[in-house]
Amino acid sequence: MNIGELAKLSGVNSKLIRHYESIGLVPKAMRSDSGYRIYSKTDIQFLRFIRRARGLGFSMKEIKKLIGLWRNKSRASKEVKSLAMTHIKALETKISEMQEMADSLRLLAKSCHGDSRPECPILNRLEINE
Amino acid sequence: MNIGELAKLSGVNSKLIRHYESIGLVPKAMRSDSGYRIYSKTDIQFLRFIRRARGLGFSMKEIKKLIGLWRNKSRASKEVKSLAMTHIKALETKISEMQEMADSLRLLAKSCHGDSRPECPILNRLEINE
DNA sequence: ACTTGACCTTCCAATCGCTGGAAGGCCGAT
DNA sequence: ATCGGCCTTCCAGCGATTGGAAGGTCAAGT
Numbered sequence: 001m002n003i004g005e006l007a008k009l010s011g012v013n014s015k016l017i018r019h020y021e022s023i024g025l026v027p028k029a030m031r032s033d034s035g036y037r038i039y040s041k042t043d044i045q046f047l048r049f050i051r052r053a054r055g056l057g058f059s060m061k062e063i064k065k066l067i068g069l070w071r072n073k074s075r076a077s078k079e080v081k082s083l084a085m086t087h088i089k090a091l092e093t094k095i096s097e098m099q100e101m102a103d104s105l106r107l108l109a110k111s112c113h114g115d116s117r118p119e120c121p122i123l124n125r126l127e128i129n130e
Numbered sequence: 131m132n133i134g135e136l137a138k139l140s141g142v143n144s145k146l147i148r149h150y151e152s153i154g155l156v157p158k159a160m161r162s163d164s165g166y167r168i169y170s171k172t173d174i175q176f177l178r179f180i181r182r183a184r185g186l187g188f189s190m191k192e193i194k195k196l197i198g199l200w201r202n203k204s205r206a207s208k209e210v211k212s213l214a215m216t217h218i219k220a221l222e223t224k225i226s227e228m229q230e231m232a233d234s235l236r237l238l239a240k241s242c243h244g245d246s247r248p249e250c251p252i253l254n255r256l257e258i259n260e
Numbered sequence: 261a262c263t264t265g266a267c268c269t270t271c272c273a274a275t276c277g278c279t280g281g282a283a284g285g286c287c288g289a290t
Numbered sequence: 291a292t293c294g295g296c297c298t299t300c301c302a303g304c305g306a307t308t309g310g311a312a313g314g315t316c317a318a319g320t
Binding site for chain 1: 175178179182183185186187196199200203204205206207208210211212214215217218221222224225228229231232234235236238239242243244245246247248249250252253255256257
């Protein structure tokens with residue numbers, strides 16, 4: 001299977017597959033005589049794993065660890081769980097930060113007439129000193 | 131005032147101030163004979179404005195627009211409001227995406243024993259085919 | 261046989277918003 | 291005069307892609 005087909009089947013585009021190879025996230029693929037990368041079915045599963053982990057917001061670094069754990073059939077589930085919990089915490093932190101941003105902005109937007117007059121509490125708030 | 135003092139007073143570090151100048155977010159500063167950037171009090175307010183807008187998660191592009199509106203005393207408040215509303219929408223989208231990630235992960239983590247056994251629903255879920 | 265077009269290859273650059281370092285100049289105090 | 295702490299520029303890197311250019315390969319149609 002060429003890279004294009006793998007891309008289609010895994011949901012990870014070719015460019016990204018090559019990139020993942022270059023950063024060592026996926027092992028170097030076999031090559032045909034003409035230099036084309038050759039893949040097999042197991043690569044589909046592998047890339048889907050990565051795609052799903054990305055979909056859950058894991059970083060490349062975390063995914064590397066997850067892959068290691070995934071392949072290591074004697075891993076302890078607590079290692080995976082702790083990785084997941086750490087990531088959940090990070091997500092929660094980010095979420096509440098953004099929540100605060102959105103709340104502040106909603107408040108400001110609410111008090112802004114939003115008409116053709118120039119008075120604007122949003123800008124006023126941003127320019128407040130100290 | 132030199133850049134270091136401005137940094138202290140505005141809460142935006144010198145490196146970043148120079149960077150902002152280089153991307154045209156802040157106007158080029160006057161220079162002393164020896165080439166040092168010279169600032170005045172109004173620059174403090176200006177940089178604080180940027181800092182607060184960043185704190186609300188606005189992108190550089192959006193901040194450029196906000197600055198334009200801020201300076202234009204005859205702007206219509208609806209322009210500012212619509213910019214804010216767009217940004218709120220973007221924040222909400224991102225928040226709910228992350229919320230979904232966190233929810234899925236929490237669910238998976240919950241069903242994972244988290245002990246020394248290798249069975250792990252988190253990894254199982256990631257490797258599911260199709 | 262030849263050409264087309266869809267694939268594949270590599271490499272380099274851009275995105276966004278910084279942050280870091282290196283190499284050098286300037287300034288004020290001791 | 292020398293020291294530390296500023297300041298200057300430029301270049302490079304982060305993370306995770308995405309884009310493009312320039313070129314090789316392959317299979318199908320004419």
